[in-house]
Amino acid sequence: MHEFLLNKSLAQRFIGTSLHDHPRVGINTSNARHLSVDAAKQTECVASDEELSRVRSLTIFGDAGDTISCLRKCKLLRVLDLQECNGLNDDHLKHMYELWHLKYLSLGGYINELPRSIQGLHCLETLDLRRTEIKFLPIEAIMLPHLAHLFGKFMLHKDDLKNAKKMSKLQKFFSSNKSNLKTLAGFITEEGKEFLQLIGHMKKLRKVKIWCKHVEGSSNYIADLSKAIQEFTKTPIDMDRVRFLSLDSEECSENFLSSIHLEPCSEDYKYTLKSLKLHGNLLQLPLFVTLLSGLIELCISSATLTQEHLSALTNLNSLLYLKLVADKLENFEIKLGAFLSLRRLCFVVKNAASALPKFEQGAMPNLVSLQLLCQGLVGLSGIEIRHLKHLKEVTIDSRVTAQTRQDWEQAAKNHPNRPRVLLLGEVHSVESEEPGRPMEKRRICVGQASSEDERDSSLKRMRLSDPSSSRLQVIGHPHPVVVTATEAASQPSMAN
Template sequence: MESAAASAFLRTVMGKLFQVLEKEYNNGGGVREILRDLLWQVRPKDSMDVVADDGQRMEALLSEYLKDKRYLIVIHGIVMEQWMQLKFIFEDNGKSSRILLTTAIQSTAKRCSDDNGYVYQLNTLGEEDSKEIALQGVRSPELEQGSTALLKKCGGLPLALVSVSDFLKCSAEPTGERCAKLCRNLGSHLREKDDYDNFTELRKVLMHNYDSLSVYDMTCLLYLGVFPINRPLKKKVVIRRWLAEGYARSDSLCSEEDIADKTFEELIDRNIIQSIDTRDNTQVKTCRTHGIMHEFALHKSMSQGFIATSSRDHPRPSAYVNNVYHLSIHGGNLTDSEASDVDISRVRSLTVFGKAGDAISHVRKCKLLRVLDLEECSDLEDSHLKHIGKLWHLTYLSVGGTIGKLPSSIDGLHCLETLDLRRTKIKTLPIEAIMLYHLAHLFGKLTVDRDDLNNAKKMTKVMKFLSGNKSNLKTLAGFVANERQGFLELMVHMRNLRKVKIWCGPVANGSNYTTDLSEAIQEFTKVPMDSMDARSLSLDSEECSEDLLSSLDFKPCPEDSKYDVRSLKLRGKLLQLPPFVPLLSGLTELSISSAILTRDLLSALLSLSNLLYLKLITNELENFELRSGAFPSLRRLCFVVQSLTSALPAIKQGALPYLVSLQLLCPGLVGLSGIQIRHLKHLKEVTIDSGVPGETRQDWEQATKNHPNRPRFMLHKSDVRVESEGPGNEEASAVREKRKICVVQPSLDDGLDSSLKKMRLSSDSSSRLQMIVHTSPTMQL
């Protein structure tokens, strides 16, 4: 059969299969219902003789009938508990049969797939297909322009697009104005039945996903409505705000941080919030709420008076306007008249995007305010924070704009846990901020105020505070270390620190700076032998004219202690691996950025046998070879080489035995660069830079297709831009790379069809291969 004909045949077969399986069993169907449906399709007569609640009898009949037969069974919308009860029916079959499952839950897809299984990630529709479905083939310029925001909210979900199409069909002549109106009122259609009831199925799916959450998870989801739609959100920012609001709760004995992290992972697992950027260890770094779910959650929270927003697209319901807990200002100013409609004294959080206008003058009236996020407020001035010390309940404070100095009244914020100054012009921190009892996370690029350092009375007071173990500071990211000590002197006494970032200043002749830096890092990394705390350290010596980090000298660790850091980032002029790195027995994540990565430095890395994640960033990479036995624990390896003038390190057979992810972010990559991936038995994904030549991309696509695991092939898109740490702060400006990794979108012929070909029912294979189709909650197959 020709390839095109085979593809068409497979599409037809799969289309009919999914038309038959219209119900999703996770919408209420149980195991017995699945068994009865299966039995009815393979043995209609037997299904008539068995009562609906006789599950054991149905299992026996199915197992007996399927024995020694070859079959393809598709179960749509399964959950893990159902599969655990069903899989035993198919285990004794010796023939080459196949089970295809679909699920909207990522963890279920991974767990249902056995060692020989294949998880196919079903992608949303692209822009052109979305327009074709929603706009019914009408592609006038006016309609396309007016429907842009609406289609963006739909996010390529077929069910949402079909619902929009049905709504527009009610109009004799769909126009861009009608699309814009629907976009403004989409949330109300998702919550309430409209006159034409075009959103019934979409509403049902959204409600099912919402109702399946716990009460605490529901609250955390509704809270995301304070952010504008499609706004990228940092995972750690979201979690810290949940904690500040007191929403990370459950009946378990876990810590609030663990509960908040679990809630976030649950929302990711269900695709309610989507990952758009991950760290090197696969942990989500940046995410966003899907447009449809965001609209649904926002209108639900607004109708309950949980959130109010000044956005013109989302007017506040008058019935609840006086009882608002979270106020979000974006898309316009909050005027005095609008503010008078809200009981400011009850507001627990205020978030501003863009101009705040008159809202800033009302901050001091928010006596119960716990979260104040002014990071993206464009008209913020120092004077606006003058009375901030009177917000006694404030737990989370993030500021930006043109703020250049914190007021002395900050010492009144006794409940403050998070202070984020990264987008400000603030360079020095008053010593009073260090002595806030509950301060756990401090962000910025800071030094201690010179006047405070020279004030013996203040320094004695802060040393007494720190030595008494009264500081709760866990994150200090970060500070500038120089010969004036400052933070280095204080850091030695901060016993609860878990994450530290240090910018190392130039070294003066005759200075004890290197000794002080070594001592501070030693104290931070020295932990008891039985400690399980994960610590993270980042050292940036780019401003130093020499290899400062290699001169750091560690003393022998006491017998009852060890040097332990889980995550380490080094940036600077590194000619060799700093000697303290091999002493970090628990090191699992390492990132090194240097203009040149020498063979000596790369060879020294081989001694780090516990590494799970390694990232190497450089302009020049000396020749190197990974021989058998190299990096026996490594799971993820990333090379970022701007100008690749030589081959990447050769990977010999036996090296990297457990590697799962290989990232080659090298625009100058030519061909396979001598790398053979076929012997990497556990490889699941390969990522290359999107800027490589077309032939190189084809070579790597073919290499992944020829690999036994058929790892996912992805492209990395980078957008180099200049981003300032704060307005007017030229010294802090740096070139940063905004990265986006996206799966190469295969055609249907190369995607689902090729996956089905991989499931071919060959009689000489005794293994049973499952294919798991992972869908979005609102995806309709």
Template structure:
């Protein structure tokens, strides 16, 4: 099998960038005084930049590499790893320049640099001697059409949905162009679906059963990939398809002449044009050739959500997201391709592994046609080795091409590195976006350049992976941002195999683990794991790893982090058997920046405050109730997550307050439990970098002193936002029966300075959970508020109506027993995008025509909902989704689905399932669910319901369903609801 260079070393660029930045730090410090060292460092910086540029050039092409070229690139990679190890071992903290190891000296560092420089020079000499840079060859088949699976199974429902969209209003009732992008992951069947629809509407397909005349007498199928950077060729292909057979071209050959010719055809005839695999630049060049006042239809296929949105905005568009095949459809496709050639095959294992990806299923079936896997053990072995088969076997060539093309098309080395990095988690594991971004930052992969921050760059690259459909969103937050995601099953196998080839990621059980950057241990049998690791280990073994991620049982292997002295990330959140004794030596990880612990941890080790570099400590899943106050004195701590109390200080509060005022970097405290002995309220006011605070208030906290300090701290946090209008600032208060009392006291405090009211800054997000009967004036005066969650039983309709004063709200969530009488009038909530109503009584608010003109998502979570309850979604022109409780009655479901079909945007009707809390203080969540089964006798419902796949359960205990198997899938909000609801 040919080896393509991009498949070999796609992580060398970010590694080179990390090393270059550290070399710059070495130049800026005491090491510059050593004779000759500065010159050596500058020379190696230049070399690394050249290596990065060379690999980026090769990554933009599919190049078949010779054996000597591969060996040379691997040598460059290994050298860069050695350089990174050297810099991490010797250099001080990159933020505050504190020396982490007292036993190292500048002279030792200089000697190691000279050794590494010499080895680099020898590597360059070998490259020259063996003519490494000569004879590059483009990969065979790199320009082949990789679209379509060739086997039409499991698309009938999608085909009917698209036909309805395309045929609607084509009989002169609406003279408006409609552009429908079909968007999804590579190999998901976009081209197959588009071809099936095209053939049916144009009466060309052998399987088309349409008896009526062709709906679109003029039609054109254009493979946009063949006309890259060739606008004239692309337009000519359109005209060649639209012209009657045998006619000659008469239009001018200029772009303008071609535009006018296409417009003429579309103004006279009803045309259907399909652009298969179009990109943004191509669409921008040709879109003005299509008149928006025409009865024609355009279908485009793309892997990019951004391209899909751009195309759909021309005329009356609709973005159609590809769905993965469910279990039954996957089985049907597998059996159709195999045709009985593999009797006794355990198809369930294969179907799960392919994760509903049509091209993967076809490729696997073609491979299995020549194999015999009669036993379950044989299937298990095959599934474990699927990544290796994909890399080596000829039958997987097309699948490799599709996956590699999606990978290479990512813009820059950061998203490519991030995608590979996700292989440290188990296949199908739900990954929290914020945790992932914090890990990327801790690893050093994100390097900001003014004026953009690390967070902005990480957010941008994460969103790029979502837009390109290479990772799946599981749910969305209230800001329309994905909150959790997971990799596609088949892309996971591909990325993991690539990462292992690149010495990037491997299992802790791998005998060669010492040379890998990131280690994982997943769902292993305790005894076999421990014996396997012990068998391949030595007493003095040292590991290079920068991260260790353990999911499931680990046994004594959990303590192996002690061998990773350069570790930056330790993630034990999903480790089921980690004990307090296992982490007693964690303070020795001097470089550790990210620490996440699991539910079996009850107490933090006493010396954890020695983790000088720690940036994130995640205790959300632990049983830890109290935390030593010394932890908040860590100079680089940014995110403290959990539900914990802070111990009383062993030293004076005045000294600690002074320290926090000058050096605290804490931005997230989510959250803190305040009781009568808590020192936190007195300290919070001195944490000037705070951006997100979540507070639970113990019933004993209403002592005069504690209450006073908490009021002053919260008031200061709110008012500090006046000077940071552009920043996100979030406050969550879980105060139960004390909420009304606290807000009244806060109102009195605010009114002492009336000038503070109606200022543009303040908070951007406010969540209030507890008993309320009225809203204080200061809540509706927070004019900069963009998110508001009110979880309370007794707010009247008049009180709720005052919320319209918050004109910047993008998201509003109301958790109430009864909201009858609440009216959202014309002009109210002009910026509202998401409205979530969690109510017990089915009487919904009245939404007048002209209210909330930008509303995209409407979530009506009421099990007793009966019909439309007076809501006219036709007035909500931008509506894209309606979410209902999965336990509503079938008639109500059918009513909403029929109403959605009448809407110009045809919003998706989604279903959410409530997960009850384990205790009164916990939050409950709504997660995506299947459409409930149709009621017996309801033929319409039965026609709309397809066979549902079994509902799997994630390792976190949250339900993930077939709805989330879509490519990329409907975006649903994960709703945290106070148990008061």
């Protein structure tokens, strides 16, 4: 179906391309609504104003060159993707903010400052700055009325933080429910508590990522962070709100996250999260995790994970997906009766010499998907899957030996369900997380490798989702199937 729609669009010139072998934008683009420019070399823009005025989506790869001059002619542009546009700098943004109808904007290259003139993009809904070098965000960007998804790693501009009038205006903007912000992934808390205090006023916020950087001499930092998390996760007892939270404390002291304290809720409220991601040096599981009722997805990343971490998780009765990332595992065993609701389990072990987990018979009775992403996996490593009665797929690292692949194939054949065995290549991710993606639902495309001409290849690179991808190969199949996904197969969306 994808190929049919692609060819149909090309035939009707609904989609247009400009390749580095034909570097002239404007050829055969008279009816184009979606334009992809692969500017591996300097590309000349010769399209007329009338031709480019019809373009609604523009993706540019390679050198920015003269191609950027086309932007001023795309008066009705809705989507602008410049994540993989090399050589992009602040000067190229001069006229970008005259695109009044723009709804999606992703930037890359050497952009290190977002001008305050971005307030002119009144219709903007998604702003992706993850590929840029922007560290400070002007208050005008976060106050865009239709902005729903904001990605990057930034803090509010220092001048804005010091301006009491502007900060008061920002608080009123959120409190009056004028903001449409749903995804904030994410911000750095290094400069103090001001931004943390705004979390409770962001009424529509659903997904948050926070990079924790403890400021010396700030005794109230933990209290402010705890209160922000408390406000974000608190919900009326009779409501089920969907919330995603990601906390990165890698640059803080060991066990920093364990200092977070949530006060007991009143009878009419509860703390609830759908997804939680923790990254840092965790000597023990933070106590607040066990207070989160209804937690469905959990990802923990730490240098070392032990049986103590695992034991603290067994009381999460609603958990469906668990991902554990560590350099090494110590005495890691999932015992009888543990994780009764768990459907998907993923281990990422970076140290090839690390011991792997052991599963007792009767543990995880409803497990459907098992991922063992350990380059040092040798054979089955003592892992028994036969008692996992509902197992449908096993994913292993594609870098394991051929003998290990064969061992897992044979184990799958001996299983009553004959689960699929998948090979996962390296995941190259911008944010992680993950998330992923502007962290929306995972999208998977299944197909067989084939030789495409450059035009089709360029078109297939047009995308609005997160550029991170992984490659899965189903082994034991006469014609290997390649699966491309924003994350590992069968992995639910996580907070990024």
